[in-house]
Amino acid sequence: MALLLAPRLAYFAGVARTEHVTRAARELNVPQSTLSRAMVRLEQDLGVDLFARHGRTVSLTTAGRTFLASVERALAEIGRAAEEVRADADPATGKVAFGFLHTMGAETVPGLLHAFRADHPRVRFSLVQNYGEAMLEGLRAGALDLCLTSPVPDAPDLVARRLDEQKLRLVVPADHRLAARRRIRLAEAAEETFVTLEPGYGLRRITDDLCREAGFKPRIAFEGEEAETLRGLVAAGLGVALLPPPTVPRPGVVELTVTAPRAVREIGVAWLADRPDTPPVAAFKKFLLSRRGTLLPA
Numbered sequence: 001m002a003l004l005l006a007p008r009l010a011y012f013a014g015v016a017r018t019e020h021v022t023r024a025a026r027e028l029n030v031p032q033s034t035l036s037r038a039m040v041r042l043e044q045d046l047g048v049d050l051f052a053r054h055g056r057t058v059s060l061t062t063a064g065r066t067f068l069a070s071v072e073r074a075l076a077e078i079g080r081a082a083e084e085v086r087a088d089a090d091p092a093t094g095k096v097a098f099g100f101l102h103t104m105g106a107e108t109v110p111g112l113l114h115a116f117r118a119d120h121p122r123v124r125f126s127l128v129q130n131y132g133e134a135m136l137e138g139l140r141a142g143a144l145d146l147c148l149t150s151p152v153p154d155a156p157d158l159v160a161r162r163l164d165e166q167k168l169r170l171v172v173p174a175d176h177r178l179a180a181r182r183r184i185r186l187a188e189a190a191e192e193t194f195v196t197l198e199p200g201y202g203l204r205r206i207t208d209d210l211c212r213e214a215g216f217k218p219r220i221a222f223e224g225e226e227a228e229t230l231r232g233l234v235a236a237g238l239g240v241a242l243l244p245p246p247t248v249p250r251p252g253v254v255e256l257t258v259t260a261p262r263a264v265r266e267i268g269v270a271w272l273a274d275r276p277d278t279p280p281v282a283a284f285k286k287f288l289l290s291r292r293g294t295l296l297p298a
Contacts, residue, residue, distance in 0.1 A: 106247040135147040171230075193221045
């Protein structure tokens with residue numbers, strides 16, 4: 001019924017507002033005969049009289065007034081939605097829905113947005129911090145335009161570009177037997193208890209893969225959702241962890257360079273294949289791609 005009625009709702013509201021078919025046709029820029037036929041069909045489809053006709057003028061029936069109130073709300077909502085999508089696509093003031101890893105939130109993303117807005121000062125952002133798989137689902141659902149994630153995804157419905165890589169360190173408690181070291185082979189931590197992110201997080205997958213490459217399966221005592229929480233668990237003596245560098249040094253831990261295997265995570269930008277970009281999204285995507293190799297501090 002909604003599909004049947006929708007094309008005639010604006011016509012109905014115009015006739016109701018003017019109470020005159022000829023004037024309404026002129027305002028709506030449609031032939032009077034077209035408008036008259038549309039109103040007759042509307043009443044036939046509903047099975048009620050919406051207008052009482054008095055020569056060239058009309059007035060709403062009780063049913064017509066009831067129907068008009070809902071039609072005006074519906075048309076107003078459609079109008080607001082149209083304005084919103086037009087505003088979001090505006091090259092100067094539009095909006096970008098941008099997702100990124102929690103570990104990118106303290107410095108990397110604020111720095112990127114500051115640099116981008118030097119040339120695009122009025123572009124707006126909807127920012128979402130989440131783990132990688134959740135952000136990829138956000139892309140697929142249309143909730144995100146772009147995301148910074150790791151590992152760089154490889155999926156037929158996505159486009160992804162590598163931007164940079166980040167060294168991972170073995171973080172140990174300050175009073176740990178390995179704390180006096182500067183470098184370590186990951187195999188030397190095979191007997192340690194690990195704290196990691198939960199399954200589904202990119203960093204968890206990388207941790208599992210690196211430990212497997214080093215010849216062992218990590219014994220996991222705690223699983224969390226945020227890297228700095230894991231660092232706190234390490235400082236409390238509850239295990240060791242493979243983590244990216246902190247924003248600021250954390251007391252109570254020592255961070256060791258892993259010499260083997262090569263412990264890095266790739267950071268990339270991803271978006272949904274075949275989805276057209278609005279001008280602000282296209283501009284921000286181009287900006288991100290221009291930061292290849294310089295996304296993260298050296």
